[in-house]
Amino acid sequence: MKFGSKRTVAALRTKQTVHVRFRMYKAKKRWLIAGTALLLMPALFQPGQEVHADSKSPQTTAVTSQSGATAETTAKTATGNTQPAGTTTQNTAAASSSAAVNAASSATQSSASSIASSAVASTGDSAASTSDATDSKSLATGSAAVKPQTVTQEDRSLASAAVQTTSAAASSTASSASSQASLAAQSATTTQANTQAPANATAAESTQTIGDYTYSLDTANGTATVTGRANANVTDINIGASVTYNGQTFKVTAINNGAFATLNNLGNVNVADTVTSIGENAFAYSQFTGNITIENAIDVGSAAFASVKAVSVTLNGTANIGTKTFAYANLSGGITIADAKTIETQAFFGLTASSLKIDGQADISESAFESANIAGDVTVNNAQTIDKNAFASLKAQALTINGQTDIGEGAFIYAQITGSVNITGANTIGDNAFQFAKVTDAINVPDNVALGEKAFYQVYAASLSLNGAATTFGNQAFAMSRIGQVTINAATIDQQAFFHLYTDQLTFGDDVRVITDGAFQFIENTKELPQIDGKDNPKNQIDSLNLSANIKTITNAAFYAAKITVITVAPDSQLTTLGYQAFAFATVTSMDMPDSLEQIGDQAFYGGKLVKVAFGPKLQSIGNLAFAEFGPLGNADFSRATALETIGDSAFAYNTINNAIAFPAKLVSIGNAAFVGNRIPALKLNNGLQTIGDTAFGYNQIQNELVVPDSVTDIGKYAFVYNSISNLTLGNGLKTIGQEAFEANVILNALTIPSSVTTIGAKAFNVNLMPKVIIAGAPVIGKEAFSTNRITVLQASTAQPATPDALNQSADAYTDSAHVSLSDFFDVAISGVTHQDIVVSNIKGSNGVKVTFDTASKSFKMPAQTQGFSFDWSLKGNDGVTYTGHYNVHLDDPVIRAHDISLFTGQVWKPELNFIDAVKQDGTSVPLSELTWTVTDENGKIVSEKDKNGIVTGDVDNTQPTTYTVTYTYGAESGSAKIYYNQRLAASYALVGTQTTTATGQPITVDTKQFSLSLGEGFDAGTLQLSDLNFFDANGNQVAADALTATGVYTV
Incomplete structure (x- = not known):
């Protein structure tokens, strides 16, 4: 192996493979050192460097070890000392030996030069660094990954020995290699050498030490790239706009990959605005006691400042902040980002700082600030987009978002804000954007924003301010949230936006017009107290709700099962429609219907808790089941409902209405079972009424006189069954009298059926006290139409059939x-x-x-x-x-005459029911009002009486089958009769159906359409509702309908 003056030239045997076994036998130590050196050879050649081989044919060397560390280098061209076409190097490091490999690579990877002092200067920076790992986190950033390693003494020894072997073969640079070995042992926490030569270096480039730093100089273009620190004593990193070398001025435009990585005890960083590119891992894992300031960098590479420690960071004009650039950075102060164009994925992941401010039209990418921990405020001004999970799991004191920003899906999911969230101008807040966020103070949402599905789902906050008439809601935008005070000023509130909201105060602004689509289903206060005997705890109710004047429509289960006690409507209210299930099953006990109200829809207050209701002059219709059923409604006032035309089926069914009712003049129809099962004592039907539906007033306590006006054409079956009507007059326009229409009353008067009647249903007048019936026309008469009365006068010469039952x-x-x-x-x-x-x-x-x-x-x-x-x-x-x-x-012709009567339980006894007359010896009649009377039970005990002063005491119990005796007295004369109370006609019901669904942990929605209810003859089942059903688990414990979450079988 030899070293050239410009480039490293490696002589490698073709396709040679060396297997190195890491066994520390003293006898083989020399071979271990030599083998390690061969193992580390491919690591010398990083991407962008040139490799020359002695052979002119492509060479390949593969090195493997049992430790798992491998490296492969392919030299594509080999032409002596001439420039190659390019070099590709791939490195994979694993197991404990990777730290040593990286250390040796870092020690020998400076640009080779015949000037030894330059090589020493370019590597001196690492000599000042600590050998300890600066962070335990691993950041995967492609080829520029920063993966901290723990450097052991064995690694240091191994690396030092390997480099010493390499240095022995290169006698001209022995001292430089020795310095690099020391550097490797101390900077093994990065896989990228901080003195790496710039990529794609050409003959026009050279690496020089100028002042405190080393630069790669491009003489052709007049630019310089900072490659590292030459002076280990320099603590402040100040990268100027230019440097001069050999009389030529170079514009500083870049900081190379890993240039200042893993350095300790640094002060400030200031980068001139001429620097447009900062390479990958450039300052990674370094520690600063001061501030980092970067001006005008167009591109900051991946993990450039990963895991740095500093006081503050200022980025001015940085166009692109790369992936994981400041990931896990730890700042004692704040960070300011101005005019960035793109903040890439995980750029500030895991950031710790005292404050964060972002200015400019940046695109903030996915997870850019995820898991950031900001001790103070986070401010985002004018960002174009805040992408998916951009600030997920953010911790901060306050969050402010200004400008027309698009906030993406899950952008702030799981955020924890100890102050307030202020959003002043967002265009959209995406699906799940703030889901599960916890905000100690207020959430302020801007005017006219589009809210995505579950945008603030299950959020905790002290208050919410939602402004802007054009604001739109995604499905369940604030569902399941717990917010102390909520103020809304959107024109339309829909999409179950506040489904099961927990709040103590709900306020509507003047812009609210429509509340619909389950917007406030199941809302309650924030106490969430446990049930009492299987029923909702009344202390969970919101005390009051004011409906602002401009609200016009509340419909489609808007407040279904809402736990609100009192609703107040503005005096100048414009409310016209209370639609389908608007307040069904709500706990509202008091609500004044405004004079503006025109329609009350189907099931509007079904299963509710209203105690009384009074209707205004513009009301035109009351829908089916509007105020049914089994509720405490005790008073219904129609006296001012002058425009009312229709009352729907079961509208007031099965309540406890106990006031006399007089219907307004324009009422045309009363639906089936409209008032069934109440306690109405008296009824006045208006002239203009046309139809009375089936069971409309069945099972009430209507007493005394009932006049059916001439306008009524149809009386439905069971219309007045089981009442206490004692005097009945039928109008001349009547055509149809339905089956059992007046069955089980106490009609005492002679009844005339007008000639207009064409049909009398079966048992229409069965079980009354009528003495006389005159049938004027020729109606078709059903079976037993007049049975079980006291009829001795019957005139029906033209009836069909000829002899009515x-x-x-x-x-x-x-x-x-x-x-x-x-x-x-x-x-x-x-x-x-x-x-x-x-x-x-x-x-x-x-x-x-x-x-x-x-x-x-x-x-x-x-x-x-x-x-x-x-x-x-x-x-x-x-x-x-x-x-x-x-x-x-x-035949004894007594002075006082009375007869026995039979009543059904629930019917009201009155003294005139048994009384026939009282006649003195001279033939003068004595009215009932002048007689006294006493009612005794089967044991002779007085239960009710009228004394000589006309004072009535006691009551005749009509709830149980029994027999009473009534005695009428006038002077010395008296007369007695029996009162027989009989059980009402037996009825039965059948409930059938099965529903199968998948448990998801959320409450199961019970589909009442899967079940059917049928009642015995004479009863109208109506529409099966959730309140009709009780649910029991496998252990027989009753379970609330909105708490069916566990898998299993429930009994209905």
Whole structure:
């Protein structure tokens, strides 16, 4: 091996392979040293250097070792001392021997020269460096990777011995090689020699020491590249704009790869604005006690300042900051970046600093500042883009983003900000941009920004200010976040933007117009207290919410299941629409409907907690299930709803409305089950109403008089079933009376069916107390339409069929023995038959007295002093027996007359139900109001009474099947009757369905369409809702519908 004056010339045997076994046997130590030297030869030749061989044919040398370190060098041309076409060198280092290989490479890689002093000067910088590794982190940056190694004493000895062997073969540079060996042992923490000759060196270039630094001089172009530090005593690195050598001035334009890497105890770095390129690893792992200032560098290479320690960094006009340029840099002060064009991937990954400021229209690449730890503020001014994960896991005191910036996906995901986040002008904030971020203070989002999907998902912050009418929301932009105070001023809030938000105060600005698409589903306060007996803890509710005046529409489950106690609407509100499920299942107990409101949509307050509601003058429609069901709604006021036209199906179903209702004049239709299952005591239907739907008022407590106006054409099936209507008037425009429409009331008055009626459904008036029915027209009458009443007067000569069903009648007559004919007891005319055709049976006299019926005279015969008798009757028409009953005849003709009645549980007893009349001896009638009465239970205990002063005390319990006795008293006279309470008609239901879904850790969405509910006859199941269902796990524990997260089988 020999050394030329300009280039290193290596004589290598063709395709020679040397295997070196690292066994420290003293007898083979010389061979070990020689073998190591051969092993390290390929490491001498780094990319960009020229290699000359003695042979004119291409040569290849491969060296392998058991330690795993390999190196391969291919010389493409060999022409003596002339310039080769190029050289390619590939190095792979592994295991502990790589540190020694790199050390030796660093020691011998200076540009060869006959001037020994130049070689010594170019390597003197490393002699001043420490041999300790400056960082344990490994940065993968391609061929310029900086991979710290721990240098052992064995490595140092091995490297020193190898270089000594090499130096012995090159006698002209022995002293220089000795110095380089020392350098290698101390700077083995970098794989790139800090004195590497510039790439693609030509004959016009030379490496010279000028002042404190070594330069590669390009005499043709008049430029200089800094290659290293010549003076180990220099602490401040000041790279000037130019240098002069041999009378020629060179413009300093670059700092070479690894030029100042792994140096300790440096002061400041100042780089002139003529330097446009700083090479890879140029200052990597160096330690500075001062500041780093770089002016106008167009390109800063990969890992150029990786893991440096310094006070502060200032980058002015740096066009491109390369990959991992300042990765893991540790600054006691701040960093300022001005006018950068591109900040590459992981450029400042793991940065530690006191502050960070970025000015200019930079593109901040993916993960550029990921895991940065900034003790103070981070300010980004006018950046073009902040790319994916650019500041992921950032820690800082405050974050400010100014200018029309596009913030990319996950840009600040997992950020921790101990102060506030202020975004003043972003165009877009991408998907997951701040997901899982924690902000101690406020988040301020700019006007008119486009927010991506889950942009602030599950964020923690003290407050949020979201301004700008044109702001748009991606799906669940702030979902699951915990923010103390939230202020929103966007025109439209949608896309489940604040799904299950935890907040203590929610405020809407004047620009808010529409709230929709589940925007605030499941919101609650920040306390998150546990359930009580399987139910939501009321202390988790937001106390109040004010709806600003300009909000016009709230719809599509906007506040579904929101935990809010009171909603206040601005006095000058423009709210016109409360749409589909707007407040369904919300815990709102109080909300005033504004006068501006025009529509209340389907299920708007379904399953809610409103206590009362009053409607204004512009309301036109109330949708299906709007205020259903099983809620505490106790008062509904329609007195000012002068524009109301329609009430939808089940609109107020199954609440506890207990106030009298009078409908406004423009109401046209009342939907199916609209008010079913309430406690309405009195009802006034408006003239103008046309249709009353199925079960519309079923199962209420409507008492006294009900007048159906002439405008009503249709009464649906079960429309008034199970009420306590005692007086009914039907209008002359009525056409259809549905099945069981008035079943199980206590209608006492004579009923006239107007001639306009064309259809009377089955059991339409079944189970009442009607004594008389007149059917004026010729309607089609269903089975048992008038059964189980007290009908003794039945006029239906033109009805279809000819003999309407009136079975199981029960009647009482107070008379004497001279007035006991059928004509005295009945007045019947039903298409060809009359009461004279009645068949009498089962006659029973009082006290065993025999009473007979004379078929010729159609009268009863009995002995004198008979007190009374009873009989059954039937009347057979053309289509069969359709009029039957049981008659009790009282012959003592008492002063006070009353009869037994049967009621169903839930129906209200009133004293007029049993009372017939009271007549003095002179024939003068005594009104009920002048009588006293007492109701006793089966044990004789008084449960309710009216005294002589007219004061009523006690109540007749109507919740259980039982029997009471009522006694009416006037002076010395009295009369008694029974009150029989019977269980309501039996009903059954069936729930069927199965749903299978994949558990993801998020709450499972229950699809109610997968289940179906059917009820017994007389009941309307309506639309199955989530609140109808209870869920139980495999252990039988009830589980909330929004907590079905674990895999397994749940019972519904």
